[in-house]
Every structure is written in C-alpha cells, then in structure tokens.
Amino acid sequence: MHKMFMRSSAFLAIGVFALVGSPRAQALVITPTFDSTITSDANASTIEASINQVIQLYQNTFTNNITVNITFQETTSGLGASSTFQQQTTYKNLINKFNALIGADPTETKFLQQAVTLGHLVAQNVDPVNGNGNVLISTANARAIGILTAGGTDSTISLNTSIMNLSRTGTIDPSKYDLMSVTMHEINEALGLYSALDGLASGAASPTGPFGIMDLYRYDANGNRVLSTNASTASYFSIDGTTRYEQFNQSGSGDFHDWASGFVSSAQVQDATGTPGTAPNLGSGEINALLASGYTSALVPEPTSWILLGVGLPLAVLVMKRRRVSQVS
Secondary structure (H helix, E strand, C coil), X not given: CEEEEEEEEEECCCCCCCECCCCCCCCCEEEEEECHHHHCCCCHHHHHHHHHHHHHHHHHHCCCCCEEEEEEEECCCCCEEEEEEEEEEEHHHHHHHHHHHHHHCHHHHHHHHHHHHCCCCCCCCCCCCCCXXXXXXXXXXXXXXXXXXXXXXXXXXXXXXXXXXXXXXCCCCXXXXXXXXXXXXXXXXXXXXXXXXXXXXXXXXXXXXXXXXXXXXXXXCCCCECCCCCCCCCEEECCCCCCCCEEECCCCCCCCCCECCCCCCCCCCCECCCCCCCCCCCCHHHHHHHHHCCCCCCCCCCCCCCCECCCCCCCCEXXXXXXXXXXXX
C-alpha cells in the first residue's frame, strides 16, 4: 500500500567539483530516466549533461553494489522536489544489517562501524529515538544495506530549470540557482536522507511513528538524542552526541533533516536555506550522513577531508517534497 504526503523545505546552492581521494572500481549505479519535459527542452543536452556529471560523482564515491533508478523531470513551481519510495523495517533489523555491512567490509564502513562500536546503535527491539521500534528508509537505502533486493523506480526528481544556471561554464546569472547543486540535494534525499520530523510545523508534537535513519544521529546540545520540532531546540548531526558534524534545521518551513545555515561559514548542498548565484558541492556533511545511513565508500573521510573544489556564495527558496511510503513490516 502506498500513501503520499507533501512537505515543503528551503534549500541552498554553487562550484566546480573534484573529489579528493583515489578512484576505485565503480559499484553504485544511478540510472537516470529523462522525462519528455526535459528531452523536449531546447537546452536538453546541457541539462542532461549536468545531471549526468552529478551522477558520476556519486558513482565515483560510493561502493554499494546496487542500481538506483531515478526519473528526472521539469517543473514550473518551487526549485526542486523529490517523490521517493520508502520501505518500513524494524530498528533491530536495521542494526543487524548495519553489522552485516561492517563484517563484510570494515574498511569501507569505518564511519558506520564507529557509531556501532561506540554502543550508540545496539540491536534491540526498542529503538533509542522514540520507542516505536520501526524505521522508514528509502528503497534505494534498503537495497544498499540488504533489506531489499528487487529493483524498480526509487524516486522522481523535479527541477525548475527555468530559474537555474544549467551548467557551470560560461556566464553565470547571479539571480539564478545552480542545477547541479539542486540535483545533488534531491539525489541525497532519493538515496535516503530523511527525518520523521519532515513535513511537521514548528512546535508540532514529536512523532511517535516510524523514525528516519537520520533521527538516530540527532542530538541536542547536551549530547542527548532529541526528536523535537521546537524552533529553539539546537539539534546536531553526530554519531556519539559529542562530535558535531552539522547542525540540523529546526524550522518547519524546511526539511528537519537538512542543515541549518550558519553552522559552517560556506554554503552547503544540504542547507535548508540558500541564495541564488551559488553552487556548493557535495561535502563532508552530506557524505558522512550517507555513510551513517549504510552507504559504503573506499574513500572513507575524516570530517574535513571530503573537499570538493569550487566557489561558494549563498541561496534561499521554498522546495516542495513528496514521498511515497510503502507500509511493509
């Protein structure tokens, strides 16, 4: 059974990218399908080339032996949107799958292994987030960690190309957003970045249903797990409650799993707010978040080692999100 809900978020975008690290054999495959709204566009070749360049970055970074199927289409509203299928499983099963990943290749799961060995992710029936015991993850993420094996369409990403700089060469319009940054933001969510708080208004009651993987790494300023929509609550992305990789957005006008602007000095792909004329690249925060979700990489980073060379100004627009949830226990 599927159900859909809408949530809105704000988002950030700029740069040219070159991932720091040594190349290795490709394992992750992202297969794009370009909708007729793109293929019939006069700038179709430029749009497709930019999207394919972003896809290649992910394929050069992550090693999970899966294929992720994403349909790309144009929209005339907002900036970008994702409609992503999700799979429900138990918290205990999730952690067992994490442990299986670590056992299969500890070299490529160092970040996840650290979270588990520190004792913050223990295979038990009651989860440490809200006691529900169940978690919602994207179908792509479910295949990445071995919960699903069958393929299919994982997400549809909509891009308002009319207000975007379609490439990073030639003249850059400072009043427009960066197509490549927006595409990265949406692919991250197709791959699995999600919180049970997403779609809730500021001050709404904390959810009691299935949580998202990112909620496992949501800590307050005192190092305690927190699942709150309160705008005054400072919540951080951390694997141990002490080391803070990013600060989560706490505004109901944006996705709660996105980053709060201002935690670092430069714009980031997963920021909840941003400014036109910028183009941040995939950075340590986004990559660590995917690694903590069960994606593997031969280029295992320290927090500052994932450097994508580029320029960065700032960005700010409302983005509509859609998620299709498969209620399978």
